[in-house]
Amino acid sequence: MTTDELLQLLFPTGAPYSLTPDQQAVVRHRRGPAWVLAGPGSGKTEVLSLLALRLLFCDDNDDGHRIAPESLIVTTFTEKAARNIDDRIRRYRDQIVAAQPDLAAVDLSRLRIGTLHSLCNDLLQECRAPNYQNVRLMDEFEQAMFVYEHVSSDPLAERRDLWATFSYLFARHEWQPTYNYAPSRWNRAEALTDIFNRIVDDRVSVPAMHARGGNWQLIAQLYDKYAAAMQTEFRCDFAHLQLRFLEFLGTPLGQVFREGGGGHSGITWVLVDEYQDTNLLQEEIYLTLAHAEPSSIVVVGDDDQALYRFRGGSVECMVTFDAACRTYLAGTPTVSRYPLVDNFRSHPKIVEFCSNYIEAFPATRLPGARVPNKPRLRAHSSISGNYQAVGVLSGTNINHLSTRVAQTIRDLRDHDIIHDYNQACILLASTRESPQNALPYVTALRAAGIDVYNPRNKAFVQQEEVSALLGALSSLLDPNGASIPPRPPGVAALINECRAAYDVVAVQHPGLRQYIERAVGIFRQRPGQYVESRIQEIIYYLLSLDPFAAWQNDPIRRIRLGRLTSIFEAFASTPVPNRPNVFRGNLRTDEGGSGAMNNLWLLGFYHLLFGYLSRVGVDDVEEEVVGAPPGMLPVMTIHQAKGLEFPFVFVGHLNRAGQISASHQLETALSQFPTRPERAFQRPPEQTRAELDVIRQYFVAYSRAQNALILMGTTAHLRAGRPPCGPNRQWLPNQALPL
């Protein structure tokens, strides 16, 4: 099948939808590196999927053959986006095979498609990479626990003067450089975790840190200790997973994987979606994979939609992709540049608004902020009509504003402008239901009789079954609550909340209460001893008793309890240093015979487990289906809405200024030790980077809207004139919504 035949099959003449010449150019890309600059709603994922299909099914490729599925890597940043590409490829494949049954021989199960993390994990195991055998991959909580156990109590990490250099890693109320003591052990563990992840994601040279001496040398020593502990304990974190893969690519085995030989065909094409969220480590992986000529690597992204700096994402990788190719690739590669500027999603006024917005800020014109000479977006959707597609909704204060928003959405539904509440969406920086965040909106909406769908409200631990199980465990292991730490207050409050939740449940379920009382009695008779059972077994037993057993029949409650169990599992599986085969899950009773566990153990239990739950917050259960259930109005974070679209989009939190965060400061500090100096970026100052991050975040929010975009702000928000509202407010519509 030729490319022309493929396109004719999928988009027959006269069909309502066909590819534009710009899109076709990407699908027909022949060889070498390609840089696809895709604006919002430009069909970038579609184009990338079609390119993959062309490579797999068409025989008019550069070398006149179809690409073997295992020679093609298709990857992106989030699970959701990866599934999206996978679904599209499979759906089109069925159409192709229906028309040409002989193409059923193309085995898509061998296609390497997924997030980079999952590909690294799968490929390292498939290739039996020696540096990644029998390794347990740690999630964020396990990693922090691991650092707590193995690094944070090192005398080097207890030096106050060390932390004075990194004071920005601590919340103001946690620790300040003026204190005459070091930050708490748990705070140190979290700060070290941040630094270690950055070192790996940003390709920081640890030898250069050693050579610098002083505090940098201390950090380098602590990092080495962490890396060594992971080796001996057979653990790996997310960042090191990718580093292991990069190391593997440099070995002889890895070279066979890349370039073929011994029955393998090698990797010939690398397609990357959401490239604006790539970091330096990932960049090096992609370009190492594509190193050999003709280096067919296709990256697709929008530098204006970069959202993930906190995770090491460097928009500079997208902005300077041409320079990266010259650094890493063999020969002198020509980078083909494909702008996709046609927007198929939004009303022309919204498209114009978004273009004006992104160009209104002087910061976006600084070198390095955006891809040079990027063309403006062009409206190309079927949505039209001469109505006010972009408007402002304001109020004197947040409650007044929320009431008007709720009333407006109610009116949209009552007048059948939308047929279901899930055709509208409220986008906020944070959907936590606290007074500063989503609470006023959610309260006003519920008062107006609108059901709200807000799964990312961090309310997980507030759910009855979760707090009751935590409370039951606390009551079993610490019957009088004697070991509850008074500080930090948030942790103590959470523990007491959970115990109160258990008390309520215990009254109605004598079986549960009796089991716990019996267990306390047994512990009392065996002071100072290790207990036969581990904490996991106690939890499974508790789950077999009512009300937990009955709650397992409710699908949502069962998922919540499952999630809590896996958090316990992470907690319990952390090895205790210098004690072979002893884990946090092993229990030892108190010397005094009080029925409680060993006091030190309990402090860890409270500080680590409850501390984690109270500080980080765990999101409540989310539906697998994207978008809100029928009849419910979604309240979402902007990150969550990435890649989605809604007819009516309401955007709030227009007062969020660009705050310099720990990420920005760590990024600056570590950039003095580049592993690859030729890829060290000339970045704008921190304040400008922070401002650009906010501008981009709200660009994502605004470009979600199909039919109408409504900006929500109090008069004070709108007057403050900070991004995302200012400083040049010419782009703001001068007409408020009538109400």
Place this chain on the structure above:
DNA sequence: CTGGGTGCAGTTTTT
């Protein structure tokens, strides 16, 4: 509409 005093609350995102 703006500036200042008072009072309250206390990041967010993912693998």
Place this chain on the structure above:
DNA sequence: CTGCACCCAG
């Protein structure tokens, strides 16, 4: 402690 939101006086 700081920084914001809100309210009120001009």
